[in-house]
Amino acid sequence: MHYLSLYLEFIKINLYSMIQYRVAYITSMLAQALDYGVSFILIWVMIYRFGTLNGWLPYEVMFLYALSLCSYAIAGFFLHITMSNLSSMILNGEFDEVLTKPMNPLLYLASRNFSPGYVSHIALSVAIMAVSFVNLGIKLTPYKIIFLCICILGAALIQGAAFLFTSVPSFWITQNRLKQILFHQLRTFIDYPISLYNQFVQIILTLIIPYAFINFYPAQYFLGKQDFLMFNQSFQYLTPLIGLVLFILAYKFWNYGLRHYKSTGT
């Protein structure tokens, strides 16, 4: 309860700051929504011309993309600014201040630095999901809607873990570019069904960097598909569990990095 009221205070203070730059914020939100909107249209046009993509209908691929975007936006809402700035915060000593607060440092940073811009991504991806379900003629039972929300949260935890795993090395490496290289490049792999790729890539995306659990496997369940590659069909239900486990591991890694924080000279 205490934390909730503190969080509202953070939101309030950030909104006040934002109001000062409202034009800049609104235009950047619109621009981002437009950017992703265009991506959706591109996917749609491309697949529409081919009819299907490895057995996936255009709206099915769009649902896939929406799941990835939605979970990324939820994780990014809390972590994007913090994890993008972590390296420079450590370098210029700003991180010291974080450690003088009577709070868990990750919770403090996630509360202080949320990115409201991602709300537009979330809205866009939810709308696309709805449109996809309608066009595919899939009826969602209340149970399925609840499970979809849980899966999105699980996928968001996977995305959040990726934010942490790629940013925490900043505690040791001064110029940490892992996040840009690994994270953003890899993420584009799951814009399409991973059954498109060869087995090696499928194994990596399932077992090593389990991005396929963000959208490919849960989509099997919601779209009623049977595309399990070489893996077990129980994978369609595993997203929440995998998200939880990965995020706990990532959080442990974060704490490990924190213990190695060296601060700067002055």
Next chain:
Amino acid sequence: MPIIEINNVTKNFKINKIQKGFSGAIKSLLSREYEIKRAVDNISISIEKGELVGFIGPNGAGKSTTIKMLCGILVPSSGQILVDGRDPSVERARNALNIGVVFGQRSQLYWDLPMDETFDLYKKMYRIEDKRFKRNVEFYVDLLDMHEFFRRPVKQLSLGQKMRANIAVALLHDPEIIYLDEPTIGLDIVAKDKIRHFIREINKEKKTTVILTTHDMDDIENICNKLVMIDKGKIIYDGMLSEFKRTYCHDNVIIVDFQDLNSVIEDSRLKVVKVEGNRKTIIYDKQDISSGEAISLVTRNNIVKDLMLKEPEIEDVIKKIYEKNMSL
């Protein structure tokens, strides 16, 4: 029981050795060589509740490292720190409720908003009760003279105003201890004065223990009653300020403008250190000769136009110590 206890604390940093040239860069890719830098070297300090401690030393002496260990930001390599009975690196968040921190020019305030918005946030973060919060805000705004700019966005405030607001925000939750890292750096005399006065008042009013680092000896003279001096990671003085002055600040100064160029002073206890025309600068040790006697000696056989008496300046003494790095 002391509120802060530092027992045999050492802090080492591992620094990458950077080798020279291209081949050096390749070599360091393959095998990293490290150098151990000892920032703090086996120090022990004990501070009682309510003390006003000036923590001084040249740049790179280990002041900030020590303060950061006290805050729980850095973990000591060896030794033990207890702040109010707790190890700050283990119970960092719990310790944070008990302390206020102001790091030099770094601001805790939200840049685009008036300071009271930040105050509201800290009220929630530190779970400050309504009554106490209201009382403290009023008290600080009055004492720091912040009425005029209380509702102005922080980015429009002057350096001195921002520093005052930062100190106020760090004290909202009535911490037992406040760490001030160079609180007067870059400020004008009036602003410095306000802050010094405020720190003394807070200490008197709330018995807050103050740990202050500075390079401005006037801060020390005006605020502190205890002095800890550190150099190259080692404590070189730890004691009362008055004791420090009595022990090390002997050289009182008389500057005299004589009528006559050839005026002479015949006393071995008075040393002429500078002559500029008619003006002579004379130093003497207060333990050998009283100021009254020194003046009468100077004026006995000479016609004096003007005479100035100067107390020994702590800054001069400390400068000598830094330069010589003499151990006390």
